[in-house]
Amino acid sequence: MEKALEVKNLSKNYKQVQALKDVSFEIDKGEIFALVGPNGAGKSTALKIIATILSPSSGEVKIYEHDIKKEANKVREIISYLPEEAGAYKNLSGINYLKFMASIFTNDKAKQKEFLNYAVEIAGLGNRLKDKAKTFSKGMTRKLLLARTVMSKPKLAILDEPTSGLDVINAFEIRKIIKGLAEQGMSVLLSSHNMLEIEFLSHRIGIIHKGKILAIGTPAELKEKYSANNLEEVFIKIIS
Numbered sequence: 001m002e003k004a005l006e007v008k009n010l011s012k013n014y015k016q017v018q019a020l021k022d023v024s025f026e027i028d029k030g031e032i033f034a035l036v037g038p039n040g041a042g043k044s045t046a047l048k049i050i051a052t053i054l055s056p057s058s059g060e061v062k063i064y065e066h067d068i069k070k071e072a073n074k075v076r077e078i079i080s081y082l083p084e085e086a087g088a089y090k091n092l093s094g095i096n097y098l099k100f101m102a103s104i105f106t107n108d109k110a111k112q113k114e115f116l117n118y119a120v121e122i123a124g125l126g127n128r129l130k131d132k133a134k135t136f137s138k139g140m141t142r143k144l145l146l147a148r149t150v151m152s153k154p155k156l157a158i159l160d161e162p163t164s165g166l167d168v169i170n171a172f173e174i175r176k177i178i179k180g181l182a183e184q185g186m187s188v189l190l191s192s193h194n195m196l197e198i199e200f201l202s203h204r205i206g207i208i209h210k211g212k213i214l215a216i217g218t219p220a221e222l223k224e225k226y227s228a229n230n231l232e233e234v235f236i237k238i239i240s
């Protein structure tokens with residue numbers, strides 16, 4: 001199986017804080033992999049390094065065989081990153097924001113149109129796209145940003161807490177979109193601290209705590225291994 005992502009012995013220190021300690025995991029093509037752990041576990045740090053925003057202290061990361069340090073520009077062509085706390089340009093309408101982002105992804109007018117049409121479909125905001133982004137609810141903004149992130153059909157989408165702060169319906173819709181993208185061959189790395197939600201979204205998960213990966217597997221494998229009814233129970237059993 002072709003590897004979308006290979007993370008080997010990744011560590012990151014912020015001065016005295018050791019945010020990641022020897023983290024290793026892999027993602028297959030078309031797989032949805034979630035890093036799950038409590039606040040401060042190191043999820044966003046790992047995602048930022050993989051998205052080439054932050055340098056690792058040590059370790060190796062390859063995306064479709066391309067090294068994130070030596071081939072950062074090549075990597076940036078095939079990934080897309082949704083930060084934890086991203087906003088859209090508030091005075092642009094939703095549709096103009098997506099047009100603007102398409103023009104950043106490519107100079108090719110036909111491609112821009114293709115990306116825009118795809119983003120409009122993914123966002124699912126209908127006529128509201130004509131309104132300014134500052135009038136959008138949190139869930140609408142997150143959908144707009146998710147559409148922006150995947151419009152170029154990246155080979156690996158890196159999504160930091162894609163459903164954070166969303167109500168049940170909006171979170172459900174975003175999960176459905178992410179699943180659909182993976183079915184079309186996009187690989188997805190996401191983070192969440194919602195263990196129950198992630199069980200239904202991810203093919204495999206890595207449980208991360210204080211910068212260390214404590215367990216990796218499918219939700220079913222982990223529940224069986226720790227004789228737990230759900231991932232929350234798995235987590236509690238692992239750390240206690």
Ligand SMILES: Nc1ncnc2c1ncn2[C@@H]1O[C@H](COP(=O)(O)OP(=O)(O)OP(=O)(O)O)[C@@H](O)[C@H]1O
Binds near residue numbers: 014017019040084
């Ligand atoms: N820029 C920074 N400077 C210093 N320490 C940092 C910085 N960014 C993160 N940290 C620390 O690194 C650790 C991991 O933080 P990180 O943001 O990766 O966690 P997280 O798992 O994403 O948490 P959350 O669920 O709250 O988003 C924390 O102890 C945090 O305080």
Ligand SMILES: [Mg+2]
Binds near residue numbers: 043044045084160
């Ligand atoms: Mg975070």
